[in-house]
Amino acid sequence: MSLRRASGLRAWVVQRVSAVYLLLFTPLLVGKFLFYPPPDHTAWVQWVSNRWVAIGLLLFFVALLMHAWVGVRDILIDYVHPLGARVLLLTLLAFGLLGCGFWALDIVLHAGAH
Amino acid sequence: MTTKLQRPRFLDLLKIHMPVGAVASFGHRISGLLLVLSIPFGLYLLDLSLRSPQGFAQVAHWLTGIGAHLLLILLGWLLFHHLLGGIRYLAIDMDWGVARDTARRSAWGVLAGGILLGLLMGLGL
Numbered sequence: 001m002s003l004r005r006a007s008g009l010r011a012w013v014v015q016r017v018s019a020v021y022l023l024l025f026t027p028l029l030v031g032k033f034l035f036y037p038p039p040d041h042t043a044w045v046q047w048v049s050n051r052w053v054a055i056g057l058l059l060f061f062v063a064l065l066m067h068a069w070v071g072v073r074d075i076l077i078d079y080v081h082p083l084g085a086r087v088l089l090l091t092l093l094a095f096g097l098l099g100c101g102f103w104a105l106d107i108v109l110h111a112g113a114h
Numbered sequence: 115m116t117t118k119l120q121r122p123r124f125l126d127l128l129k130i131h132m133p134v135g136a137v138a139s140f141g142h143r144i145s146g147l148l149l150v151l152s153i154p155f156g157l158y159l160l161d162l163s164l165r166s167p168q169g170f171a172q173v174a175h176w177l178t179g180i181g182a183h184l185l186l187i188l189l190g191w192l193l194f195h196h197l198l199g200g201i202r203y204l205a206i207d208m209d210w211g212v213a214r215d216t217a218r219r220s221a222w223g224v225l226a227g228g229i230l231l232g233l234l235m236g237l238g239l
Contacts, residue, residue: 016204016207019200019204020204022197022200023197023200023201023204026193026197027197030190030193030235033239034235034238034239037239040167040170041163041164041166041167041169041170041171042167044163044164044170045164048164064153065153068146068149068150068153071143071146071147071150072146072147072150075143075146075147096154100153100154100157103157103161104157104160107157107160107161107164111164
């Protein structure tokens with residue numbers, strides 16, 4: 001019981017901490033594209049490979065994927081009751097999000113290196 | 115705990131009159147799920163646009179069509195509905211806007227603001 005309560009609290013905290021970062025960063029990202037869209041490939045690569053932008057983007061993907069994990073996990077727990085289906089979907093979700101995370105890491109770290 | 119469910123069940127979603135907070139809440143879940151499903155597509159576009167000048171031109175071309183703008187409006191709606199709803203939940207966590215009247219008004223604000231900001235984003239990009 002105490003374990004379950006602790007894990008529920010941890011998910012709750014993760015969801016809110018990641019939400020605050022996403023709330024700050026996502027409007028910045030949308031604003032960048034609205035008001036300063038990259039004019040060409042060179043400028044775009046330069047922007048992404050700027051150290052601070054890259055760090056901000058990597059933190060963004062960490063927050064996004066953790067937020068996605070808790071959110072979709074909650075939805076699956078609420079609506080998918082057969083244990084097998086729930087475990088299967090949670091496993092697919094976990095691997096899918098992990099895959100996205102490694103993909104994002106590769107994209108941001110190797111921007112312009114191709 | 116061994117007795118079977120005796121409570122009446124009435125779960126016909128088309129007949130239940132949902133308060134606006136419930137609509138905003140469902141919307142938060144649905145928008146969140148759809149945003150998660152769009153992550154791989156976003157990563158694909160990011161990857162392609164950074165990979166080469168040709169890739170950049172390809173993505174820029176895709177993003178200028180009318181269909182792309184409709185998709186961007188939809189994406190903006192999902193995104194801003196979810197963001198505004200998130201702000202609302204964080205505020206409620208901090209005991210702000212818990213009273214029924216305030217909560218209903220803020221739920222209407224989330225529904226309207228999401229559509230408005232989504233339109234602005236989709237048309238502006």
